[in-house]
Amino acid sequence: MSTTTTQQPKVYGMGAEFPSASALYHAAEQIRDAGFKRWDVYTPFPVHGMDKAMGLGKSWLSAVVLVGGVSGLLTAVALESYPSLIEYQTVVHGKPTDWATVPAFVPIFFELTILFSAFACVIALMVMSQLPRWNHPMFNWERFSRVGDNGFFLAIEARDPKFSEEKTRALLESIGGHHVTLIHD
Amino acid sequence: METSLDPQLAVRKTPLVANGRSLDWVTEKVSTIVEARTPFWWWVAFMITSPVALFGLICIAYQISTGVGVWGENHPVGWAWDITNFVFWIGIGHAGTLISAILFLTRQKWRTSINRASEAMTLFAVVCAGIFPGIHVGRVWMAWFLAPVPWYEGIWPNFRSPLLWDVFAVSTYFTVSVLFWYTGLVPDLATLRDRTTSRVKKFFFTLFALGWRGSNRNWRHYEMAYLILAGISTPLVLSVHSVVSFDFATSVIPGWHTTIFPPYFVAGAIFGGFAMVLTILLPARILYPQLKDLITPQHIDRMCKIILLTGSIVGYAYAMEFFIAWYGGNPYEQWAFLHNRLADPYLIGPALHIAPAPYWWAYWAMITCNVLSPQVFWFKKNRYNLWVVFIIVNFVNMGMWFERFVIIVTSLEQDFLPSMWHLYHPSWVEVGTFVGTFGIFLSLFLLFMRYLPMIAMSEIKIVLPESDPHYVAPGAHGTHGEDAHNPVPH
16 A cells, blocks of 8 residues: 555556546646646546646547548549459449449448548557556556546656655645555556 | 536526436446346346247248248339338437437437447347348348459449448448447446456456546547547438438339438438337336436437427428429329329228229328327427327337338339239248347347446436536535636636
């Protein structure tokens, strides 16, 4: 627990619990203003405005989705045009097979754009969130099991240059954190 | 840019979660559905639905092993219950995507208590839908012909055919729906993982929760991903039923060849889908009384309003088909609508001196169920009477099945050559397969209710007042003023 002085488990960081979303929101603003870089808040639901309170910008996941969508469109263009216009023009009901028939390709252009975008979106979410993972040091803190229920947590990592066991503890307590705890790997 | 509500400007509305429930209450009530012992009624229900599902699978096996001849289709009615059932089920799926995607983009916060179950309904409905195009071609082992691969003599599928568009649309729809649904499930699976004491459950929840820990650095990407999935699902869901309607609209069959089909089909799909959402959520709400504070009469009221709106759009489309048949001056189209659908043996037929249409009862069942019955939802009293709602939505379920039957069969059975005219009757195998899909659908839904959180906990928590970072507890007066007027300081 927090008073352990043994060397074996490496310190991951220091966590504090807050009573509500609004308390955590204001705490996050203060940690941001104190200049910490490697820290995070943990909530049962996305708190509106928390990105701003933490000093985080827009998520660029959307850019990955754009790339995914464009590649889906290009795949569909290649998949439909090469066989149907170039390699093996299938004449059905005596209908034309020339370039003027391209509008008939549009539904599949659209569907593959959506399909590739969706996969890009989910894969980007995983990569950018560094998921999936089996475990995480935060799970070693028993109070943290309420994060999916009604727990609001803030944790500062030990690798943050401004991290110091005494000062960080004092800071977290001064901004209203409860159960301030040292978390081990 | 700031979208925070000024509490003084916000209209006082009925809270979306009734009785002022807390975050903890939501977690507890939703999770215990999964964690508690299997209730007795669940076994009873599953013991009814799973044999029905099995019977459906036996019918499918019999049809595959014997041939499509075991069905009642023949010339000129080459499509009948198979495609009727396909369109019926795929349409039902659309309400789930509408709730999860379109209502998300339009910031309809009431969707949060029904979106998970509706999305699950979408997936199971699409599973049922997917069976029919697969088996109606007869030789299922040739189904790989649908895939764009040149394995047979270098021949590719015809990319200009709506039937191939349909393959892409439906498979994309299913895949994207699964991704969207699973993305929404991850935070709730993490909640269950953190609560469970069973080692086996812990293993599976840990596996499928992907290590989710509610980190805001993750939520940031998660919210963007969710927004984008909603954004791409919205045109997708509109495209799917449009493409389904192209299967008919691009043909030259009178009664199918109409430009109104795509919007008409989409409205009908949403209409029928909402009816199915209510059909399964109303009993679920009784079986799990704790859901009554989450799925409130207000939610049911709003769904009834959507049913009324879309039902009226469908009614308009039915009327417009007749108008265009008359205005377009195509005698074959007029014949299809008057002689094959509208003319009943009692009023309109005798008045116009037309022999009654063979399936006039199907047409009028459709009109009664789809256009007339939802009109009772104009009255608030009816929208809040759950018995009325349940009866009407089941009329809609029937009506939407009849709609597809009417479109498909009545357009085919009296085709251009009178010598070919042939009434269609379903065989027991077709009936059994259709009933079986209800067994499959309900069995899957029962399993979902039992093993996964059927309410999106992390989403419904957002609509609780205490989730607002500027929320001030009712007791605390001191800081109210400045907090409320400065939503984001600095």
